[in-house]
Amino acid sequence: MTTEVGSDTDVKKEPEKVPEVQQQTDQPDEPADSAASASADQPQEESQSAEAKSDQEASPSPEPSSPPAAGGQKKEKGISRFLPPWLKRQKSQSQDKPDESSAPPKQESVEVVKEEQEETNQPKEEVDGGGAVTTSTEQTEEVKEVREESRAEELQPEEKEREEEKSIGSADTQPVREEKEDESEMEEKEEEKKEEEKKEEGKKEEEKKEEGKKEEEKKEEGKKEEEKKEGKKEEEQVIQQEASVLSTLKVNKKMKMVVCHVTLLDGSQFSCEVEKRAKGQYLFFQVCDHLNLLEKDYFGLSFKDNAEQRCWLDVTKEIKRQIRNSQWQFVFSVKFYPPDPSQLTEDITRYLLCLQLRQDIASGRLPCSFVTHALLGSYTLQGELGDHDPEEHRLDYISDFQFAPNQTKELEEKVVELHKSHRGMTPAQADAQFLENAKKLSMYGVDLHHAKDSEGVDIMLGVCSNGLLIYKDRLRINRFAWPKILKISYKRSNFYIKIRPGEAEQFESTVGFKLPNHRAAKRVWKVCVEHHTFFRLVSPEQPTKTKFLTLGSKFRYSGRTQAQTRQASSLIDRPAPAFQRTSSKRISRSLDGAPVVNVSDYSQADGAGENSPALELNSDSKSQQVEVMERPNADAATSITSETAFETDGAGAPQRKDLDKTQEDVLKHQASISELKRSFMEATPEPRPSQWDKHLTGSPATTLRLQTHGSLEEELTSLFLSKACFSGLAGSCSTAAAPAESAEVKPEGNEVIEVVEETVVIEEVVKAKPKSSTPEASVPVETEVKEERSLSSDSESEDEAEYHAQPPSTSISTQQIKEEPEEEQEAELSQQAPPSAIESQPSAEAADPGPAAEEEKAAQPHEEERTDKPLLTPDEAPNGHAPQGEAPPSPQTAAADEEEPHIVNGSASRVETEHLPQVICCSEPPVVKTEMVTISDTFAAQKTEISTKEVPIVHTETKTITYEAAQLDGNGDGEPGVLMTAQTITSESLCTTTTTHITKTLKGGQSETRIEKRIVITGDSDIDHDQALAQAIKEAKEQHPDMSVTRVVVHKETELAEDED
């Protein structure tokens, strides 16, 4: 936890500061620095222990091999390794400045060490690590810069931002400055400026030279950036950059770098250095840059965990915490298989998808028939080798390709036969054909997971773009389309989906599957959440900033959805990038436009490919491609291993010309492809959200905009949960003595589902709601704030998590349910009360203390919990690895921490309000259903669902979620106590009615103040319920910081349009 907290705060603060710094450009750096340092210090202190831990953990992990040494300056061994590729390049530029580079770096490193020592007390590690690593980089660099950059990247996932950062960094990194103290920085900067100015002139030349010598990828990247930069070069910028660099540097005191090895789709390896604490994003973007890939959202990085299971790297989290002790070894692969590859914008994206599918096919993951193997194989040949050439393509020319898991001579012959028929097809066309056929395969894009059904029968769960498929052996025995799924959750090693009731059914049913272990259950859950979001939603759910939610996994897919990525790619405005096609084992080098190729060339290609683009140019006259002309040049610039073809300074100009020339051709080509696409699209309509929309007959509200509800609920729930955390009770009974209120929900039946303590409930309420002028939904939210209650949380966020799909619901009514299940709940309470008291120590403590002590107590349990059971991020929990520190985070910081679901009371609410979840969902077939969920925070938590069906004409969905914090004293509601005062306040705003009921009672010598707030939010889809709700909660928290929330009930009532799929 601590760690997270720290990092989180960092993140938050940084963004704000950086901009400031930049603005200040010419001004002295002091302010920026101080700010930066301040920000840096705070978090670090908090997370000291955590960091230390993490460091320790990290250190044992084998150091990745040193990056390919480009140059040879070893002065900065330790430092250099920290430098990102682009920085290195830059350095090279500035290499010539001897003094600066040599001296300063050392100092820098020292400084760093010191700081670390102070902060972490583990100086040694750092020093050692830095020294050991080493190697490589030719240029002198500054640690600070590096840090900053990486930091910046983390903070700003956006490409643009990143690029800016990069350019900044590249623009001028002056080693000297960082070392100096704040006071002297100004002077230094000025000096640097001067120097830079002088040197800038020389830079270009230098760069050229260097590049000529070194063809490393890094440099290339650098070139790109440089080019950009050069165009702009301005002193001011430089200054700004410097300033920002400095500030960031201070923020990040740690700069351990690690080399990551990424296996690319063509089988080649890509290595890059990342800061040890870097987030997945950083690495992922590095890889994408290397590949020159813009449509990156379909892809991801995976790694193997300790159990040799393949896990997706969460880009929003630190790499190290995900891989733990595993190697820094990753695989770049397709994560979301686009159902219609023809809608991808760029050929390079399609090509990468082809590479992935070839792997899938060869490995047997994507089964196909003989004919299909042959056909796809033939397109592969056409794409890689160009037209079949009887002279050069003897039968064995394809032996290096693997077209099928079991490749027979017969298959190869068939492949060749078909290959001959593709004459004239360009590589891009061949890829397109390959994909058009591959996408029809039934297992295309299906991510399989072993599981058992409720009867213990072995089955496979297949997650795909449309939903969840259930296989027994090779047979599909069931299928749950996303619209059919209300909720996805996992608990221990079980994975559950709650199914929307069919037309004839009244209640949802929940289907459970048994996964081999907890991690597997979580993995499939995550994959489902991601796929649902990516393919079904228009935009991802905003990560609820709520820090309330301590329980359960907060994991959400935060990347772009398919809809978003399509939109983004429609804006891609660049000439089709040239890229090198390589067959898996040998490097063939037919370029896109140039289907070429001599066999003889291949052999050379492997070794000399990079240097001999010229060979490729020869390629052939047969190809009708116009693009041939342009491609060659681009290729020249690109090394086989290298990511992208961009021009070097020197060579850049000429190449560009070529590109321009061919631009037209490219466009033509693309046009033809787009025609193809169109035809394909017409031929095969994709099941898209749009179709869902169609289903929603007569519901104007189909607008995809809704979603908020789910998050709403989530927040509320989390609210409860967070309180629970305080009390430290794993299981406690719900306190809520809450007087029965008017029941808006009429329970018809109760479903009791066992819920583990750690449950995050995000229900997806999908409904199409007719827009009517009358308020259709009301969202009463009741927040009960009780004094003197401190709750303990059980920190098991991992065991269980639920995810509710978010379809658009227009309105939500939240209501307090207390009374409905009154009897039942009470029963529950009574049963559970005893255990809770016994089990949770913290809660016990909390219970006794008088009001005055409350705050302390609250804090205490918290701490205890932490130490005992550090909150684990979902990833970590299973192994019991708690990298996060144990330092007691202040509530605020804790709340701030996004990644960790951990939360503290007061602060949580604020955070929450800041971020309003906004999700756009596809509309779903509306269902009339009422659901009530009661979650009590008991170790044997239970969830009660009550469906109501009181729906006359208008179909409504009513959902109630109740959270009740553990009640320690057990005299909760049963003992009325003496009523001291009671007061009711009602306030109304636009669509919100807040009723506050305050009662003071004297119970057993303690006075208890209970505040019940009932917030009713009414309105149609235009109303932002979440915001209103969040606001209400926030206010409650702020008004009564000394009170704890014991119960939150969210009741949604939504009108539904009648329909079902």
Next chain:
Amino acid sequence: MAELMSGFGCFTHAMVRAVPQSLARDALRSGGLEVDLLKVQEEYEEYVSVLKHRLGLEVLELPADEALPDCVFVEDAAVVCGDTALVCRPGAQSRRRETEAVKAALTELGLNIVEMTDESATLEGGDVLFTGREFFVGLSKRTNQRGAEILADTFKDYAVSTVPVQDALHLKSFCSMAGPGLIAIGSSEAAQKALKIMQQMSDHRYDKLTLPDDSAANCIYMNLPSKGDVLLHCTPEEFPESAKVFEKLKDHMLIPVTNQEKAKVDGGLTCCSVLINMKKNI
């Protein structure tokens, strides 16, 4: 350009098998009705004539085998998709040997033959509905899970979903394809239930053509070069209401084919032939 899964309904050949004398007395039937052998033979001849002369298919006629009273229903003996033929293992013991002649004939045609060697597997073609994009296999008295698995292994490109069949002999006793993406389905509860399952299991969307009579939902769709969409369906005499429904398909070439007598031994229109596309598109 070669493309997978294209050309649904394109056929060049049809394999049929003559009516054995033994059919009238020994053929399996659920209704216990008397069968007029002559009428059956007339129907058979009409059927073959339509395929051969009206539609111009190359008809491969296998001789009847008196030891196999149900042998006229060749559909159950093999499932052909693309250039691959899966030789079934009928669930009815008395029909096991029907596959021998069928297999020989299919081999002769040059198809890739896959046999079901698993003794525990049963599969009859009447339980196999191929929609052009995927298979549905009815789990019936004649077809079991294992048989469906083997089918799935044979046609790897396609999703194979299982559908429980109740109150009917075969899956196709109450449904069939009436066009690309168009499922003809009977009105019975069992039929509707099966349809629902199929819709749920599928990634694709299908339109449905609901027919008042379950048996009428067994029709034959073809897409032939010079004829376009062709549909062989029940006659108005047999199922007047259902025939009206078919008549609404304006774009199809509608050919009513009598099947009254064969229906008494649970034979549908599809049962009497195995349709094959020998024109290689790959």
